[in-house]
Amino acid sequence: MRTYDDYAESRQETPDIAKAEDALSALLKRIDNSELRDAIDRAAGHVAYLREKSAFEAGQKAECL
Numbered sequence: 001m002r003t004y005d006d007y008a009e010s011r012q013e014t015p016d017i018a019k020a021e022d023a024l025s026a027l028l029k030r031i032d033n034s035e036l037r038d039a040i041d042r043a044a045g046h047v048a049y050l051r052e053k054s055a056f057e058a059g060q061k062a063e064c065l
Contacts, residue, residue, distance in 0.1 A: 004056050 024044060031037040 002060070004053050007056050008052075 024041075028037050028041055031040070
């Protein structure tokens with residue numbers, strides 16, 4: 001069984017993800033307060049990580065059924 005870390009190392013960037021990351025980066029650049037900008041960036045990254053990990057784990061459970 002693969003672990004999430006193995007999966008994360010092998011995943012590939014898709015055009016949709018790259019476009020969304022570019023859009024987020026452009027929005028973050030518009031925020032003058034660096035502490036707020038960094039906090040929003042960290043929060044967005046953490047949400048993305050948790051969603052991806054949850055989806056991976058759901059797929060692993062489905063493979064076991």
